[in-house]
Amino acid sequence: AGPAVSVPDPAAGQAVRAADRAHVFHSWSAQGLIEPLPVAGGEGSYFWDYDGNRYLDFSSQLVNTNIGHQHPKVVAAIQEQAARMCTMAPGFAVDVRAEAARLVAERTPGDLDKIFWTNGGAEAVENAVRMAKLHTGRPKVMSTYRSYHGHTAAAIHITGEPRRWANDTGAAGAVHFFGPHLYRSHFYAETQEQESARALAHLEQTIAYEGPGTIAAVILETVPGTAGVLVPPPGYLAGVREICDRYGIVFILDEVMAGFGRTGAWFAADHFGVTPDLITFAKGVNSGYVPLGGVAISAEIAATFDQRPYPGGLTYSGHPLACGSAVATINAMAEEGIVANAAQIGENVIGPALREIADRHPSVGEVRGMGVFWALDLVRDEETREPLVPYNATGAANAPMAEFAAACKRGGLWPFVNMNRTHVVPPCTISEAEVKEGLAVLDEALGAADAHTTAG
Numbered sequence: 001a002g003p004a005v006s007v008p009d010p011a012a013g014q015a016v017r018a019a020d021r022a023h024v025f026h027s028w029s030a031q032g033l034i035e036p037l038p039v040a041g042g043e044g045s046y047f048w049d050y051d052g053n054r055y056l057d058f059s060s061q062l063v064n065t066n067i068g069h070q071h072p073k074v075v076a077a078i079q080e081q082a083a084r085m086c087t088m089a090p091g092f093a094v095d096v097r098a099e100a101a102r103l104v105a106e107r108t109p110g111d112l113d114k115i116f117w118t119n120g121g122a123e124a125v126e127n128a129v130r131m132a133k134l135h136t137g138r139p140k141v142m143s144t145y146r147s148y149h150g151h152t153a154a155a156i157h158i159t160g161e162p163r164r165w166a167n168d169t170g171a172a173g174a175v176h177f178f179g180p181h182l183y184r185s186h187f188y189a190e191t192q193e194q195e196s197a198r199a200l201a202h203l204e205q206t207i208a209y210e211g212p213g214t215i216a217a218v219i220l221e222t223v224p225g226t227a228g229v230l231v232p233p234p235g236y237l238a239g240v241r242e243i244c245d246r247y248g249i250v251f252i253l254d255e256v257m258a259g260f261g262r263t264g265a266w267f268a269a270d271h272f273g274v275t276p277d278l279i280t281f282a283k284g285v286n287s288g289y290v291p292l293g294g295v296a297i298s299a300e301i302a303a304t305f306d307q308r309p310y311p312g313g314l315t316y317s318g319h320p321l322a323c324g325s326a327v328a329t330i331n332a333m334a335e336e337g338i339v340a341n342a343a344q345i346g347e348n349v350i351g352p353a354l355r356e357i358a359d360r361h362p363s364v365g366e367v368r369g370m371g372v373f374w375a376l377d378l379v380r381d382e383e384t385r386e387p388l389v390p391y392n393a394t395g396a397a398n399a400p401m402a403e404f405a406a407a408c409k410r411g412g413l414w415p416f417v418n419m420n421r422t423h424v425v426p427p428c429t430i431s432e433a434e435v436k437e438g439l440a441v442l443d444e445a446l447g448a449a450d451a452h453t454t455a456g
């Protein structure tokens with residue numbers, strides 16, 4: 001089943017590997033310790049190397065190819081747009097730029113009807129934060145420890161997870177707090193409702209001690225993704241909305257990873273009935289076929305910049321190739337019921353199967369998720385919930401996760417692995433048969449993780 005691989009050509013793969021090693025400086029990596037896989041092509045839920053190995057993509061790359069690899073309608077739209085107009089500065093009105101903005105605005109909640117275009121997620125966060133600071137005249141931004149918002153200046157300072165450490169100068173006025181996470185708050189809360197109440201009280205106390213009049217924005221990932229798919233408990237997001245209203249704080253939802261079908265809705269906010277003031281998005285808006293991101297802006301914040309200029313902009317904001325691909329992606333997702341597919345396959349296939357897998361493996365502490373957005377929290381001991389590897393583990397300390405990942409790849413599955421977690425984040429287009437094929441490999445590979453538990 002699935003697409004065939006292109007004719008194997010190991011010599012070409014070696015040439016790519018050599019050129020890459022000589023000249024490409026890779027992100028987030030010790031350059032001498034990595035071995036990037038030379039990739040020859042991809043289609044749908046699969047991609048393949050030059051040696052004839054095909055991988056089922058349970059990572060959607062960086063959780064962005066929501067529509068799968070090489071979707072023919074999106075490829076054709078990029079080709080047509082390239083023939084028509086490759087580039088045009090942001091100051092002009094361009095058909096695909098306006099149409100993509102209309103398609104996004106139509107899907108955002110409430111009156112978030114104006115779109116500021118960026119080249120990706122971090123730039124969207126930079127601009128959302130700038131808008132909130134200019135709108136309120138306040139200096140600080142609050143965010144959770146278990147968050148990732150991007151790698152540019154403000155975005156990495158606002159980020160809570162350990163990748164912030166090497167970059168943090170505190171320049172963005174970031175104040176971190178703990179959002180809800182029942183599995184790791186079990187000494188303080190027994191139920192999701194208690195955890196929600198605890199987290200809201202903690203947020204409000206933090207605001208009180210920081211000085212409510214100093215806080216421009218609270219930014220949250222609607223469902224924190226990189227930190228382990230932390231689906232918020234009942235009432236939490238509505239509670240944050242209320243707290244922000246009480247103190248005149250701008251509420252930003254970062255949907256760079258959660259948006260455009262990932263959770264089984266166009267925006268994750270739809271599941272929780274909450275309307276923020278700003279939404280940042282990227283990744284799924286065009287599945288990363290051309291770099292694109294943006295900020296959806298409420299009428300009130302847009303009005304701040306009606307008679308006064310917005311002091312920010314990018315040369316490639318609203319790039320025609322990117323916007324053309326977004327129009328085609330959103331239309332294809334709507335026509336082909338791709339968001340509904342993500343919702344139903346998550347609820348009926350992935351969720352039940354992962355819970356059943358978790359029951360059989362001592363290394364799986366918790367299963368969390370919705371849509372095609374799932375995480376397995378791997379532990380050394382189910383009682384103590386000690387993570388299978390320490391935070392930021394490398395080398396021998398990370399062996400349990402490295403062995404698990406290697407076992408997945410040997411079985412033809414490309415996993416998403418982050419610290420002590422593996423995420424199940426395939427394209428929204430994935431079929432039931434493909435999910436089952438991938439989960440069978442994952443099930444077997446978890447044996448490698450089990451061997452490192454106290455039970456194993």
Ligand code: PMP
Nearest residue numbers: 120121122148149150256257282
């Ligand atoms: N916000 C969130 C929630 C993300 O997951 C990411 C990327 N993983 C970003 C922002 C940054 O996006 P980009 O890498 O496109 O700049």
